[in-house]
Amino acid sequence: MKKFDIPDFYKSSIISLIKEKRRDEDKKNQNFTPTKLDFGPVEFLIARHFGFCYGVENAIEIAYKAIEQNPGKRIFLLSEMIHNPHVNNDLQKRGIQFIMDNHGNQYIQWDELKSDDIIIIPAFGTTVEIENLLREKGFDIIQYNTTCPFVEKVWNRAEVLGKQNYTIIIHGKAYHEETKATFSHTIRNSQSVIIRNINEAKFLSEIILNVRPKEEFYSYFAGKYSANFDVERDLKRIGVVNQTTMLASETQEIADLLRDTMIKKYGEENLKEHFADTRDTLCYATNNNQSATIALKNEDADFAIVIGGYNSSNTSHLAELLSQKFITYLISDASKIYSDKVIFHFDLNSHKEIKTENYIPQKEKVRIAITSGASSPDSIVDDVIRKLLSFFENTIDINTVLNNAFGKL
Structure with missing residues (x-):
């Protein structure tokens, strides 16, 4: 290690x-x-x-190196480095400014940033939209990108599954920075929906099994599914990934429920065609x-x-x-x-x-x-x-x- x-x-x-x-x-x-x-x-x-x-220590090392390597320059974090007040407060005392809060409300507008400013991406990662915006403004989003490698592992696995026409079920909190980032990266290659807990997974299961009318999906998961999501088309092949800070046991419970759902719908002999095993994405x-x-x-x-x-x-x-x-x-x-x-x-x-x-x-x-x-x-x-x-x-x-x-x- x-x-x-x-x-x-x-x-x-x-x-x-x-x-x-x-x-x-x-x-x-x-x-x-x-x-x-x-x-x-x-x-x-x-x-x-x-x-x-691992991911937190990686982020802290990069952030403090950014301070050390850029005396006199303005340094910005997109939002909190990690969810710890002591770490965030210390970085602010050393001159780092936050561009936005945890909910995306901006303290500093994008047009206030200058080309020689340093931008740090926090451990949660960020959305594709913000990455593209920073690139367009000429910022280096690689050198001081502290995105946790295990978060990126989820993104990479979702990309592979998306290219195989699986819909990605994200177990996470829709308002959390990491889940927002994962959703943004995932929908580039696949349809996706965010579910919060086992109760929402049960609701989704009932939609898949036609216990509930498909129209209920759109209201129940409003704001948490990708554009042009079609229940008939997009819930035939699924894989489950998670916000890495969620309870791993709960993610596994959700995955097991949806796996059983696909067996009920399509038969165990056809499971591999309809459900992807994603246990390897859980953060160790x-x-x-x-x-x-x-x-x-x-x-x-x-x-x-x-x-x-x-x-x-x-x-x-x-x-x-x-x-x-x-x-x-x-x-x-x-x-x-x-x-x-x-x-x-x-x-x-x-x-x-x-x-x-x-x-x-x-x-x-x-x-x-x-x-x-x-x-x-x-x-x-x-x-x-x-x-x-x-x-x-x-x-x-x-x-x-x-x-x-x-x-x-």
Whole structure:
């Protein structure tokens, strides 16, 4: 695996060591059990996989190189680099300006850009329309393009399938930058429709099986299908790809449902003519992080902390998984842990930050499950652990705990 040159302030003393030791012990990534750090009155159960993924580290390396290599020049990001406020804020402090927000509302108009400005494409990628616009204005869209390679893998697979006359079903959030980009790239070669969840997949299945009249497709999926989409013509051959930050298990559930639908419609002997196997497009990092989070659920903990941006799709999915078993607090950083009595956290139902009191139970030993999203720096996870540790008396020295967990360091 390639090692990226990311700023030291995103690295950590605790988490980096844990990850290094776990990699040495499990080179094939087959052990998803959490790391247990026992400090006496408090024990942390830390997910096997979490934090910066390949695509995020790649994007961060390119962005900071753009700053280093272009002193005095104006540097712009199309939108947020990744969905993490600390990374985005630091880039802005270093002079990078955002052209638009996550929803496409522009802060800076295209005609305000100059030919010698530097444009960075974020990790989510961007639409074909914006790529073409930048080319027309003479900007280099290759050198500082930070699009995640696994997002591009989805685009490439969709292109191949499109040329084979498959319609692409995109499992994703229609408003998300990555899904917008994937849809834009996909419709160059095929018809496409975006579905959000298994319920929408069931609706689509009923359309394919003629349980529902085909006209209902156009109203139900309004704004989420390609131009000139014809239900009779375009749902005979399909393949499923996803927004890489969605739950891999949900994508697979959707794919299995639509696969069974095509078997019912055309017979198992004709399946290959009507359904493309796209399991190879699932992002390994997202899958590993989610599998490690599911493994956390097999443990006993008093509550869980998930660290990441509130608008991060992959982070919210980790919080959803853990909330099935534990009281779960999604926080952006250690500052949200106001004291041993008060924590501010993002509520997945109201989509607002709320305050909870007495979140740490009064008991002899407290167990806390911890993970973080793919765009959250390890240094922030360190800060959270140290903050929580400060609320407990008579804890074991951290070096001793690490030695106990991994042997002599």
